[in-house]
Structures are given as structure tokens and as C-alpha cells.
Amino acid sequence: MLLGLAGLILEATLLPALKMAGVKADLLTVFLAIFAFLKGAPRGAALGFIYGLLEDLYLAKFLGLNALTRMVSGYLMGLSKDWLNQDNLLGPAILAFLATIGQGFLFLLVGHLAGFKYPWLAGLLNVVLPMAVYNGSLALLGYSFYQGGAAWGTRKRKIGS
């Protein structure tokens, strides 16, 4: 929850200065991909819902749109826990990439139904795809740090005992 809030604040303040191909990274999707990869579908869906709701409340627009899309993507990403090796650093990267594309597609679809008519092709090519690459790269980096930190913690515990 706190990580989500921190991610939102960073997205609103720091990340606009770090745009790549005209888009900002979506830290919430990166956090969610790593969390769901580690914890599974039900907890992934729960965190996705919380993150999405936080974002909706912050944006104060189409309340529930992000909660819904992130909950679905959190659930689907969590399913990978049973069939992806958790030592595989590429796991969260692939999940974040696919989740960004899925969320973007769902966002455009639900947005069209709710009155946010963003052109499909421009939305997918100019926003969703660059964002997916950006998020996937960050997830790879983030999960590498996480694995490195976990390995370091294990070594410290062994030395301590």
C-alpha cells in the first residue's frame, strides 16, 4: 500500500522527467508484476485492486476503471506463480510487458464504453507499446535487485548462525 502511494507520487513528480519515447514508466504495474509473480493470483488480484483504486482516487476520473483493469491483470500475472520458475529474472519482465499491453487494451476498451474515446491505433502504438517495453525493463531491473537483496540476506543469516 505504502509502496503503491510512493509509486504514485514518483509517477506524478519524478518520472515525467524520465520519459522514454514520450511515455512515463508505470511503477504500479512493475510492483504488481513482481508481487503477483512471487505471491500468486489471489494476492496479486487484491493488490491490483488496491493499487488501481488508489490510482483512480488520485486521478479522480473514471473511478473503478484502473481498479478493475489492475485487479484482472494482477490475478492473471499471479497465475504464473505455478508454472514459472521464480529464479528466472525474466519472469516479472515478461509479465510486466504483457500486463501493460493487457491493461492498456482493457483501458481503451472500457474507456470507450465509459466515454474516454482515445484512438485505438495511436493509443496502442504510441502509449501502450513503449510503456510495455519501459515497464518490462524496469521489472527486470527491479527483480534483479530483489533477487540480489534476497541472496545477500540469506548469506548474512547463514554467516550469523
Place this chain on the structure above:
Amino acid sequence: MGSHRRKLVTPLILLLAALSFYVIMRWTALERGHLSILEGGLRDALAPAERGITLVVNKTGAWLAAIRDYSRLQAENQALKQEIAALKAANIQLEEYRQENNRLRNLLKFTEANRNAFDFAVAPVIGRNPSNWYHTLILGLGSRAGLQKDQVVVTSQGVVGRIIAVTPRTAEVLLILDREGALGGMVQVNRTPGIVEGSPDYRGYLQMIHIARDAPVMENQVVVTSGLGGIFPKGLLLGTVVKVLPEPDGLMKRAIIQPAVDFDRLEEVLVITRIKGGIEDAVPGAGAPGAGRTHPGGNPAAGP
């Protein structure tokens, strides 16, 4: 007699010697360009030894002083390092103030130039929309400072957007880059009207749509607000046409516009809190025959 003479010789020699030395003293007391051979030779012979000894003494003295003053020098070094760090921080702060001063000076020039048309409030930008789908800013002033929905936000470069939501301490600004931030615009030179909105395929650019195919719109033309829609005053700078593209239907065309404002580098903006004389007459000299009609109401800042 002989012994008497011998007794006188010694004092005489001493007297002569004293007189000679007196003369020599008087002679050598004067400033001389050249020393005597004896003086010069002695001085030159001793010079290397003097130089060597002085060097050793100086070096040793410096080493001894350094050893003696080590703790004092260490403390002084520490203090100087801290002072340098503090000065660097102060320098960075001063640079920030200098840049802020420049930005505020530009805003002030703009407000001075438009004081007969508008009342302004300066507001800091404190955040941006975290999503890639919307283009909004959060300002650090809200309804307590008199900001209201639909007030127009500008900088000295041009139009930024309009306020879409206010809280007591913040205001959300919908940028003209946003798909939902469409406004009426016109090409300044020939008054060709059109709707200006964020371009979905040229991210970071605006586009003017619904332009008749034969309209005289071309590159490098300046686009300003038309005053249509009742929110944006007429004649405010939007940007410059960089490309003209035909629409797929073949009947219309659209112009891609480079915005006048750099939306990624906004730190302070001006909110137009009052438009003196109404939307149509807001910017002196913006009006022209056939430039469009006034749509009443909409902007709460508009009024007599």
C-alpha cells in the same frame, strides 16, 4: 730616544688604521653599484652554502610546523571542507533563485503587458498526472486563493490549459495537450478557424482539425485562440504549424502544431482570475473582422 719612538709607533699605527677604516666606512656607506673584489668574492663563495642551509632550515621548519600544527590543520581542513560543502549548497540555491527570478521576471513582463486585459494569480506546479493517458497538472493554489473551475492557465510563452477541479489548496489543470482539452483556435495570419486538441499520433504536439481542404494553412504559421467556446480568451498563443496532413476522407485536412509552451518544464504558471472586458476583447489587438463570434459565459473569470 729610540724606545720613546717605538712607544709612539703603535698608537700612530692604530690612529692611521682608525682613520683608514673611517675613510673606508664613509666610502662603503654610500650606495654602490659594484662591490669590491674582496666583498663580491666572499659573498659569491658563501652563496651556495647559504642557499643550501636556508633551504634545509626552511624545509625542516615547515615539516616541524606541519607536525606541530597537524591537529590544528586537520581541524582547519575539516572546517574548510564543511565550508566548501556549505558554499556549494548555497551556490546551487542561488542558481535556483536566479532561474526562478528569470522565470518570474518573464511572467511579470507578461502580466505587465496584459494588465489591462487580465488579472492574474501566480501558482506553482506541484505535480503531474501519473498516467500516460491524461495530461494534467496539479497547482499548489486552490479555491482559498480564489481559483475556480474553468479559469484559464497560461505562461509568458502561451496557453497551458484550464482548471478542471479545485480543492482548497490545489487545482487540477487540464492541459491543451489532452484529448479532452480541445479548444477553438485560428491561424493568426489568415484567421482560418479550427479545433485544436492534443495529437494522438504525434505525442507532445497539438493538432488543428476540421480544416477545409482548400484553407490557406501552411507550415510556420502561428496559431492563437479564437475565443470561441467561452473559456479561452481570444488571441492567446497556442503554437506554430509544423506539418499539414490530409484527412483520410479527403475533404478536410489537419495541421500538426508545435505548442508554444514546454509542458514538461513548467514550474510556475499564471492563472487568469479575471478577464476585463469579456472573452472577445481580452487581448488587445487580437480581434479582426470575421474572426468569430463570442460565446457567452463559461469562464468564471470573464466579466466587465
